[in-house]
Amino acid sequence: MNMPAQAPLTREVRIPSGDVSLYGDLVLPSGFTGLVLFAHGSGSGRHSARNRQVAQRLQQAGIATLLFDLLTAQEEQVDLHTREHRFNIALLTQRMQDVTTWAVLQPGLQHASIGYFGASTGSAAAIIAAARLGKHIAAVVSRGGRPDLAGPVALAAVTAPTLLIVGGADYEVIELNEQALQQLRCDKELAVVPGATHLFEERGTLERVAELAASWFSTHLTRKQLMEQAS
Numbered sequence: 001m002n003m004p005a006q007a008p009l010t011r012e013v014r015i016p017s018g019d020v021s022l023y024g025d026l027v028l029p030s031g032f033t034g035l036v037l038f039a040h041g042s043g044s045g046r047h048s049a050r051n052r053q054v055a056q057r058l059q060q061a062g063i064a065t066l067l068f069d070l071l072t073a074q075e076e077q078v079d080l081h082t083r084e085h086r087f088n089i090a091l092l093t094q095r096m097q098d099v100t101t102w103a104v105l106q107p108g109l110q111h112a113s114i115g116y117f118g119a120s121t122g123s124a125a126a127i128i129a130a131a132r133l134g135k136h137i138a139a140v141v142s143r144g145g146r147p148d149l150a151g152p153v154a155l156a157a158v159t160a161p162t163l164l165i166v167g168g169a170d171y172e173v174i175e176l177n178e179q180a181l182q183q184l185r186c187d188k189e190l191a192v193v194p195g196a197t198h199l200f201e202e203r204g205t206l207e208r209v210a211e212l213a214a215s216w217f218s219t220h221l222t223r224k225q226l227m228e229q230a231s
Contacts (some may be wrong), residue, residue, distance in 0.1 A: 117140075
């Protein structure tokens with residue numbers, strides 16, 4: 001007789017970052033193999049349906065997820081009119097680092113391998129944070145991202161295996177990702193999803209993103225854990 005799968009532990013969290021608090025949703029599957037932090041893109045947040053779909057696929061693969069708002073509610077309201085925060089990569093990067101620091105101090109997460117999933121401008125923040133945190137980040141995945149906004153110095157400094165996913169019909173972003181790929185010095189790969197535009201709204205394209213991300217994180221988060229256990 002098969003035992004029913006244990007439901008993931010889910011809770012809303014409040015994370016300090018400078019003078020503000022950021023809200024997030026932490027999901028911990030039973031026996032999870034690592035934790036992936038999501039950095040959303042322009043004008044989006046932790047309730048992004050696209051990121052939540054990817055997060056659910058990671059959870060099914062036994063990977064914990066933390067979706068959080070990079071901006072406060074007040075900042076989001078300002079950004080809707082001025083767009084001044086969504087391209088403030090320095091601010092977004094600092095918040096990625098603050099959330100990472102918070103996460104690794106939580107009970108049960110101190111020894112978890114950490115991965116980053118970034119979308120749009122959030123990809124640049126994830127890449128810079130990964131460059132700064134070095135060996136503490138086990139893997140990075142970018143969906144329809146702008147890794148070029150991280151700059152060549154940060155790209156060259158990333159040590160975490162990095163997967164760049166772009167839509168086959170998102171021509172300008174493909175070119176930007178190809179340039180970024182050349183500047184990365186880590187284990188890296190560019191995956192093009194045929195027929196997909198920037199938001200991966202076409203049938204089956206977001207599912208393909210989720211599968212690629214789950215495979216990448218499962219491989220590299222587990223590898224990081226095994227290496228640490230052997231050392």
